Amino acid sequence: MDKERLTLEIPYGMRDFLPLSVGLVPWAVVTGIAMRSIGLSPLEAMGMNLLVYAGTAQLGTLPLIAIGAPWWLILATALVVNLRFLIFSAALAGPLAGGTLLQRWLCGYLLTDGVFATCLERLRSDADPAWRLGYYLAPSLWCALLWQSSTLAGVLAAGVIPRGWSLEFMASIALLVLLVPMARVRPMLVAMLTGGALSVLLRGLPLRLGVMVAIVGGIAAGFATEHLQKKPEAR
Numbered sequence: 001m002d003k004e005r006l007t008l009e010i011p012y013g014m015r016d017f018l019p020l021s022v023g024l025v026p027w028a029v030v031t032g033i034a035m036r037s038i039g040l041s042p043l044e045a046m047g048m049n050l051l052v053y054a055g056t057a058q059l060g061t062l063p064l065i066a067i068g069a070p071w072w073l074i075l076a077t078a079l080v081v082n083l084r085f086l087i088f089s090a091a092l093a094g095p096l097a098g099g100t101l102l103q104r105w106l107c108g109y110l111l112t113d114g115v116f117a118t119c120l121e122r123l124r125s126d127a128d129p130a131w132r133l134g135y136y137l138a139p140s141l142w143c144a145l146l147w148q149s150s151t152l153a154g155v156l157a158a159g160v161i162p163r164g165w166s167l168e169f170m171a172s173i174a175l176l177v178l179l180v181p182m183a184r185v186r187p188m189l190v191a192m193l194t195g196g197a198l199s200v201l202l203r204g205l206p207l208r209l210g211v212m213v214a215i216v217g218g219i220a221a222g223f224a225t226e227h228l229q230k231k232p233e234a235r
Contacts, residue, residue: 016122017139020114024143025150031055032154038066045155049148053109057081060211080212083219084191088116095123095132103133110140112147186229191222 035045035058052058057078064074088111096107118139123132195218202210 017118028147028150029154032151033158036158042155049151080215098129115140187222187226190225191218194218194221
C-alpha cells in the first residue's frame with residue numbers, strides 16, 4: 001500500500017467531514033449528561049462510551065438501565081439499534097478491502113453515521129486502496145477524538161449545565177444533518193421513512209419496543225428496496 005498517497009489524501013477526508021463536526025459536539029455532550037443522569041459514575045460512563053462508541057445505542061439503552069431491565073433486553077436493544085451498521089459495513093466492504101486485519105478491525109470500530117454519509121460516494125469512486133483508507137481514517141479518527149472528548153465534557157459538566165440550554169434539541173438537529181446526505185440514496189430514504197413512521201405508530205409500546213420494531217422494519221424496507229433496484233440491472 002502506498003503510504004505516501006495515504007498521507008496525501010488525509011486532508012480531503014478531514015475537509016469533507018469538518019462541517020458535521022459542529023453537530024457532533026452537542027450530541028456527545030448530551031450523551032455524557034444522560035449517562036450521569038441515570039447514576040453512572042464518570043468512570044462507568046466513559047467506559048461505556050469507549051466500549052460501545054455508538055451514541056444512539058447508548059441513549060437507547062440508558063432508560064432500560066435506569067429501570068433495571070433484564071440484561072438480555074438491554075443487549076437486544078443495543079444490537080437492534082445498531083443493525084443499520086450491517087448496511088453501512090456491507091457498503092464499505094468493497095472500498096476498504098485489501099487492508100490488513102488490524103486495519104479492517106479499526107475501520108469497523110470507527111464506523112459512524114457521519115463518516116459513512118460523508119465518505120461513501122468518494123470511496124466508491126477511487127480505485128486506489130491507499131487513497132480510500134487515508135480518506136476514511138482521517139475523519140474517523142477525528143470523529144472518535146471529538147466524540148470522546150465532548151462526551152467527557154458532558155460527563156464532567158452534568159449537574160452544572162442549565163436545563164434551559166435545550167441541548168437535547170441541538171442533538172436532534174445534529175441527527176437531521178447526518179440524515180440529509182443519506183437521503184439521496186433511495187434505499188436509505190425508504191429505510192428512514194419506514195422507520196420513522198413505525199416509531200411514531202408504535203410509540204406507546206412498553207420498554208421502547210416500538211423503537212426496536214421501527215429499526216428492524218426500516219432496515220428490512222431498505223434491503224428490499226435495494227434488492228428491487230438491482231433486479232432491472234440484472235436483466
